[in-house]
Amino acid sequence: MSEQVFNEMEKQGHEQVIFNYDKTTGLKAIIAIHDTTLGPALGGCRMMDYESEDDALADVLRLSKGMTYKCGVSGVDYGGGKTVIIGDSKEKSEGMFRALGRFVQTIRGRYYTGTDVGTAPDDFIDAMRETDCIVGRPVEYGGGGSTAITTAYGVWQGLKASCKAKYGSDSLRGKKVAIQGLGKVGRLLVKHLIEDEGAKVVATDISKDAIHEVKSEYSQIETCKPDEIYEVDCDIFSPSALGAVINDFTIDKLNCDIVAGSANNQLQEDKHGDMLFEKGILYAPDYVINAGGLIQAADEVKEFNHGRVMKTTSKIYDILLDIYKISKEKQVPTYKAANILVEDRLDTVAGVKKNFLA
Numbered sequence: 488m489s490e491q492v493f494n495e496m497e498k499q500g501h502e503q504v505i506f507n508y509d510k511t512t513g514l515k516a517i518i519a520i521h522d523t524t525l526g527p528a529l530g531g532c533r534m535m536d537y538e539s540e541d542d543a544l545a546d547v548l549r550l551s552k553g554m555t556y557k558c559g560v561s562g563v564d565y566g567g568g569k570t571v572i573i574g575d576s577k578e579k580s581e582g583m584f585r586a587l588g589r590f591v592q593t594i595r596g597r598y599y600t601g602t603d604v605g606t607a608p609d610d611f612i613d614a615m616r617e618t619d620c621i622v623g624r625p626v627e628y629g630g631g632g633s634t635a636i637t638t639a640y641g642v643w644q645g646l647k648a649s650c651k652a653k654y655g656s657d658s659l660r661g662k663k664v665a666i667q668g669l670g671k672v673g674r675l676l677v678k679h680l681i682e683d684e685g686a687k688v689v690a691t692d693i694s695k696d697a698i699h700e701v702k703s704e705y706s707q708i709e710t711c712k713p714d715e716i717y718e719v720d721c722d723i724f725s726p727s728a729l730g731a732v733i734n735d736f737t738i739d740k741l742n743c744d745i746v747a748g749s750a751n752n753q754l755q756e757d758k759h760g761d762m763l764f765e766k767g768i769l770y771a772p773d774y775v776i777n778a779g780g781l782i783q784a785a786d787e788v789k790e791f792n793h794g795r796v797m798k799t800t801s802k803i804y805d806i807l808l809d810i811y812k813i814s815k816e817k818q819v820p821t822y823k824a825a826n827i828l829v830e831d832r833l834d835t836v837a838g839v840k841k842n843f844l845a
């Protein structure tokens with residue numbers, strides 16, 4: 488087992504993997520720190536009933552590496568980390584999160600964590616009793632509140648940059664955007680598109696209530712059935728519900744010039760990013776365009792400031808333009824261009840840091 492772990496760490500470039508077991512609560516948590524070139528590692532804590540410890544380890548290694556790229560591209564001074572708790576999220580307890588807090592504290596500021604799938608901001612109130620290294624805190628505890636506002640703002644900026652790259656102008660006036668999912672982020676995106684841009688919106692959701700609520704505010708939007716959204720004749724398809732929506736079954740249905748939305752892991756596999764590129768559909772890499780929430784969480788490490796968060800989030804516009812430029816110059820799909828941008832930043836910062844002792 489340990490040989491396997493080291494092989495994987497070497498292959499994926501991890502710095503540290505910590506196995507934590509608390510004998511009082513039975514907490515089993517793995518913390519992975521991928522890369523701290525840019526600063527302390529940052530990444531949420533996922534709680535899942537993994538089928539095996541190997542599955543949990545594979546997940547934490549994959550997710551922590553992903554955080555290095557997400558932090559790197561967003562311009563924040565943090566590296567990639569992640570925690571997984573092995574267990575049923577219905578069986579959470581104060582003790583478990585206090586124990587997690589104590590383990591995180593032992594890493595002494597090299598890693599900050601917070602909520603992810605299976606955990607909620609309130610769980611970390613217990614962890615905060617034992618550690619200073621918690622982000623995504625409830626507002627009463629110095630947190631920034633819902634990240635949906637920042638995320639939707641960043642997605643809006645990303646849509647504008649994508650239009651600039653594709654059509655030469657960043658105006659969305661008259662552009663048709665097909666939105667999949669009218670949840671916390673999707674409905675705020677509708678607001679930006681209608682009120683700030685004068686765009687046309689076609690939207691769908693599996694929840695009739697969600698559609699009704701958004702329609703009652705913006706009667707001008709069109710709606711369609713959930714499985715019809717891929718085929719809508721539009722300028723931009725904006726996934727804002729689920730992952731893996733760009734896949735073998737949907738890709739030929741797409742009738743858009745741009746794919747740009749908030750959902751995580753939109754490409755089922757990398758090859759689907761290659762296919763979008765070959766079809767001439769501009770893809771805004773998901774971890775870049777949806778980085779607003781991460782930027783907000785990172786800001787909490789110092790002292791949350793809404794204005795600063797929005798300012799940093801607005802840079803998603805320029806970052807995407809840089810990625811599109813690399814993609815065009817090197818003739819590589821945009822998801823690969825984003826990785827090139829991050830790796831260049833890591834090399835530069837590592838170089839600067841080793842030049843002399845500051």
Ligand SMILES: NC(=O)c1ccc[n+]([C@@H]2O[C@H](COP(=O)([O-])OP(=O)(O)OC[C@H]3O[C@@H](n4cnc5c(N)ncnc54)[C@H](O)[C@@H]3O)[C@@H](O)[C@H]2O)c1
Pocket residue numbers: 633634635636638667668669670671672673691692693694697713727728729730749750751777778780
């Ligand atoms: N909230 C954030 O700050 C944030 C940050 C980064 C990424 N994301 C990602 O953005 C996406 C949206 O986030 P959210 O916070 O709005 O989530 P949410 O749960 O509030 O909303 C998701 C919406 O999608 C709908 N939906 C589910 N399956 C659907 C389907 N098959 N077709 C159409 N609609 C469907 C749901 O009914 C719900 O209304 C998620 O993928 C999330 O992981 C969110």
